[in-house]
Amino acid sequence: MKKLAIPQGYKTTKQRKAILEVLEENITPMHAEDIYFKLKEKGIDISLSTIYRNLDMLQKQGLVIKAYMLNEDKARFGLSSKKNYLICQECKKIVIIDNCPFEKFKEELIEVHGFDILGHSIEVYGICPECKEKIKNDEKPSQENK
Amino acid sequence: MKKLAIPQGYKTTKQRKAILEVLEENITPMHAEDIYFKLKEKGIDISLSTIYRNLDMLQKQGLVIKAYMLNEDKARFGLSSKKNYLICQECKKIVIIDNCPFEKFKEELIEVHGFDILGHSIEVYGICPECKEKIKNDEKPSQENK
DNA sequence: ATCTCTGCAAAGCTTTTGCATAATA
DNA sequence: TATTATGCAAAAGCTTTGCAGAGAT
Numbered sequence: 001m002k003k004l005a006i007p008q009g010y011k012t013t014k015q016r017k018a019i020l021e022v023l024e025e026n027i028t029p030m031h032a033e034d035i036y037f038k039l040k041e042k043g044i045d046i047s048l049s050t051i052y053r054n055l056d057m058l059q060k061q062g063l064v065i066k067a068y069m070l071n072e073d074k075a076r077f078g079l080s081s082k083k084n085y086l087i088c089q090e091c092k093k094i095v096i097i098d099n100c101p102f103e104k105f106k107e108e109l110i111e112v113h114g115f116d117i118l119g120h121s122i123e124v125y126g127i128c129p130e131c132k133e134k135i136k137n138d139e140k141p142s143q144e145n146k
Numbered sequence: 147m148k149k150l151a152i153p154q155g156y157k158t159t160k161q162r163k164a165i166l167e168v169l170e171e172n173i174t175p176m177h178a179e180d181i182y183f184k185l186k187e188k189g190i191d192i193s194l195s196t197i198y199r200n201l202d203m204l205q206k207q208g209l210v211i212k213a214y215m216l217n218e219d220k221a222r223f224g225l226s227s228k229k230n231y232l233i234c235q236e237c238k239k240i241v242i243i244d245n246c247p248f249e250k251f252k253e254e255l256i257e258v259h260g261f262d263i264l265g266h267s268i269e270v271y272g273i274c275p276e277c278k279e280k281i282k283n284d285e286k287p288s289q290e291n292k
Numbered sequence: 293a294t295c296t297c298t299g300c301a302a303a304g305c306t307t308t309t310g311c312a313t314a315a316t317a
Numbered sequence: 318t319a320t321t322a323t324g325c326a327a328a329a330g331c332t333t334t335g336c337a338g339a340g341a342t
Binding site for chain 1: 298
Binding site: 066067068070073086109113114115116123124125126127 | 264
């Protein structure tokens, strides 16, 4: 697991370090507010604008990716190394897809459409094994859940 | 090409028909404002709130998908039949991927991660052949374009 | 000492909502 | 005629920005 560093030319502040730390600890891309509260829990006081400004800088430096998940209207931020994933629709847990199956198809896309492929983003939505189990059990007691 | 109809239980208004029409005519998912101006061009006067309300309804009815593209902060709306695509980073043109290569890998994901797969979304970024050509030509004249 | 970063409050934008009026069935 | 849809203006929510003071090199 490679340690992330603050990019050249930017100063080392406790806020900046803390943001990177939180991003490293969470597999799921986070809302700016999530980061804000996670830091508050850790006793680090920070303003939302500082968070936004740093995320913006980290994005421009290529360390962070900003993306919107399906059916959400708030941006999420995650380290760019974690890009292809499965998302559990129930618990929002994210599982990284290590060997992205898509790589094998770039060639095909280039041939068929003539595009130079620069990058891609895949989101797969489903139910994780744990939630599947939970749902199965919850179904019995009542007829009208949800 | 199947014609889209206004869902059961909803009234037929000229605004509603016009929104669906514009969505059918555009392969690229559009911002609410894009739709607003496209309709203005056609001489159809409509308010942004009507557009948002209808897109929301169409989304809930499953006809429309709302999504954010990488590096954009405004939602785009497109017909749900057009879901996997290539996006040209230069001209923003979108090319639909007809046979989604991903289908073949669902089984593998289910096996490896135990997820029930409900759906997925793929965005591929690249440069289309036309822009590739244009860029090649533009590179010669000046050293500082952009 | 200089230059960058942070926090606060205010501004900006997209999207949503309330309400009266207009249009559809 | 009853019900749903529209338009306008105002509200809401996330994100950005200006500025003065604090912090890093």
